[in-house]
Amino acid sequence: MKFNLNTAELFVPDGLPAEEALARTTHLCVAAHQDDIEIMAANPILACFQQPDQWFTGVVVTDGRGSPRDDLYKDYTDEDMRVVRFKEQKKAAVIGEYAAQVLLDYPSKAIKDGSNQQAVEDIVKLLQATRPRIVYTHNLADKHDTHVGVALKVIEAVRRLPQDEQPQQLYGCEVWRDLDWLTDADKVPFDCSAHENLQLALVSVFDSQICGGKRYDLATMGRRKAHATYFASHGTDVTTGLSFGMDLTPLIANPARDPGRYVLEFIQRFAQEATDRVQRLR
Numbered sequence: 649m650k651f652n653l654n655t656a657e658l659f660v661p662d663g664l665p666a667e668e669a670l671a672r673t674t675h676l677c678v679a680a681h682q683d684d685i686e687i688m689a690a691n692p693i694l695a696c697f698q699q700p701d702q703w704f705t706g707v708v709v710t711d712g713r714g715s716p717r718d719d720l721y722k723d724y725t726d727e728d729m730r731v732v733r734f735k736e737q738k739k740a741a742v743i744g745e746y747a748a749q750v751l752l753d754y755p756s757k758a759i760k761d762g763s764n765q766q767a768v769e770d771i772v773k774l775l776q777a778t779r780p781r782i783v784y785t786h787n788l789a790d791k792h793d794t795h796v797g798v799a800l801k802v803i804e805a806v807r808r809l810p811q812d813e814q815p816q817q818l819y820g821c822e823v824w825r826d827l828d829w830l831t832d833a834d835k836v837p838f839d840c841s842a843h844e845n846l847q848l849a850l851v852s853v854f855d856s857q858i859c860g861g862k863r864y865d866l867a868t869m870g871r872r873k874a875h876a877t878y879f880a881s882h883g884t885d886v887t888t889g890l891s892f893g894m895d896l897t898p899l900i901a902n903p904a905r906d907p908g909r910y911v912l913e914f915i916q917r918f919a920q921e922a923t924d925r926v927q928r929l930r
């Protein structure tokens with residue numbers, strides 16, 4: 649499979665030919681950085697784990713060259729960091745038994761440039777090769793520019809497909825900002841109760857990002873536990889781990905719908921709920 653950058657990589661943990669490996673995909677996640685998939689898409693990874701008829705494919709759009717580094721990695725060059733982060737992402741693909749792991753290798757600035765179409769073209773190709781039922785990406789209220797840049801490119805790519813080739817669902821998931829603030833009616837809850845050991849392993853292989861004091865492993869597992877407990881104030885917990893998604897499917901159903909206005913509607917419903925409660929109780 650040819651991508652726009654000839655440094656892009658496609659890794660198949662079980663060694664199947666690329667085309668065959670991609671074609672079995674049912675759940676596809678397109679993320680900005682190495683580790684974002686494992687932070688935001690544990691539910692589909694686990695849903696596909698050891699399932700003969702469900703397969704998870706991960707796509708990481710950026711190159712990892714600008715990653716923060718400390719401790720063991722503090723003297724690594726940008727090129728060294730790219731190598732380490734690619735290696736870590738492939739380790740996760742092995743642990744999670746992904747159908748395939750794609751690394752598109754774009755510099756962040758290409759993704760933060762709304763007019764750059766290269767990644768969109770690659771994502772279109774991948775969507776055509778994988779024909780997933782469900783696509784996961786970053787949510788539109790994330791506070792990291794590259795994350796929102798990826799989400800916009802995914803939306804654009806899906807919109808380019810003929811309607812009968814589009815995924816049934818598109819979800820925006822949480823990394824750099826929880827989605828706990830969404831009204832409960834707007835939350836898409838993803839159960840992350842199963843295989844806590846695997847969940848922890850998946851977020852733990854990214855040593856270059858954790859080493860030096862950013863405990864993404866503990867923070868991610870903690871967020872899932874916190875969401876499980878704080879989701880409903882009455883009754884006992886029905887899950888032991890939960891993450892939240894923002895439904896982006898209406899943006900593909902109606903290509904004229906503006907993503908900026910769409911995210912504002914979620915914020916307005918939240919604002920309404922909070923102000924209504926105060927009015928009601930004073």
Ligand SMILES: [Zn+2]
Nearest residue numbers: 680681684823
């Ligand atoms: Zn990221």
